[in-house]
Ligand SMILES: NC(=O)C1=CN([C@@H]2O[C@H](COP(=O)(O)OP(=O)(O)OC[C@H]3O[C@@H](n4cnc5c(N)ncnc54)[C@H](OP(=O)(O)O)[C@@H]3O)[C@@H](O)[C@H]2O)C=CC1
């Protein structure tokens with residue numbers, strides 16, 4: 001049994017993480033913290049916990065005094081806030097799993113350009129491992145800091161990894177067209193996220209300037225061993241949870257004739273054969289198949305005449321895109337079964 005602390009437990013990502021850890025047989029949640037609700041019981045903020053999980057939220061200042069009680073610290077804070085706490089945790093020999101973006105980008109200059117925040121401890125960033133278990137299992141086992149991926153990047157990278165790794169597609173242009181439920185934006189009040197603005201609406205946002213662009217590109221470049229021209233467009237769906245990404249790729253000329261949809265499926269099935277949380281499916285993915293689960297569902301179509309591949313990838317943004325993926329990394333880091341505490345399937349409706 002290990003002991004965990006959650007910083008930012010009152011946010012959407014943090015409360016989802018708490019829900020999962022509360023059902024995890026190898027973990028005791030030792031403390032939970034909040035910025036605005038310190039001193040309150042979590043059951044008064046999220047009333048679904050009342051009677052069943054009662055715990056007082058501690059303040060950020062109180063975290064330091066409690067670091068010697070835990071083995072792992074989860075951070076679910078706004079960008080730029082994880083660095084300092086991570087430093088204190090490492091000094092106390094506590095492993096860190098950050099759900100935010102502070103350590104996701106290898107290049108500090110790119111991070112500073114897109115997030116407008118400075119890296120004060122670049123050595124922490126240098127030693128952090130990008131926490132996408134399907135690609136970096138071995139590295140996660142040996143790290144002290146896991147940078148859990150963003151939700152859009154998780155769906156996009158898992159969607160195309162087998163094609164890029166096998167060198168089958170052009171890097172001249174890859175288009176990632178993603179749609180997310182509103183919980184992706186977090187719990188704080190924003191005018192463009194109120195019910196009347198979102199309900200019965202559908203829109204693109206942050207076109208050509210979304211901060212997940214460099215993160216998706218970084219990982220796709222590594223897989224393809226190249227410099228991909230990536231176009232990423234996020235859209236806001238009038239639902240609570242779920243992301244569906246549709247990804248458009250061109251097959252390299254030399255493979256156009258010999259490649260078939262059946263062969264592409266063979267490649268995907270081989271690539272993900274040991275991955276419990278990836279479901280390669282011949283019927284195209286839908287959000288309802290993955291909602292409330294840690295599963296990423298992927299389907300592919302191929303048009304030989306023009307060499308077009310369309311990949312569809314679906315996840316739950318709060319689980320495989322946040323809390324679930326963080327727990328998957330924790331399981332790997334502490335030598336538990338990778339699917340421990342995460343075996344629940346979508347409830348479909
Ligand atoms: N929502 C999602 O689908 C995903 C989110 N993430 C990441 O998880 C992190 C949290 O996101 P999310 O839960 O959506 O956001 P929320 O806005 O819902 O939650 C933010 C959390 O951070 C705390 N917080 C806010 N401001 C401060 C501050 N100034 N000092 C200390 N704590 C503060 C809040 O505390 P309080 O409530 O007490 O004010 C709350 O617990 C982000 O880094 C995000 O990128 C990653 C993947 C997916």
Ligand SMILES: CC(=O)N[C@@H](CCC(=O)OP(=O)(O)O)C(=O)O
Pocket residue numbers: 099100101149150151152180181182183184185186234236
């Ligand atoms: C719908 C919506 O607003 N989604 C968020 C993505 C949140 C997320 O997961 O990204 P980080 O982990 O990098 O914060 C956005 O576009 O900013």
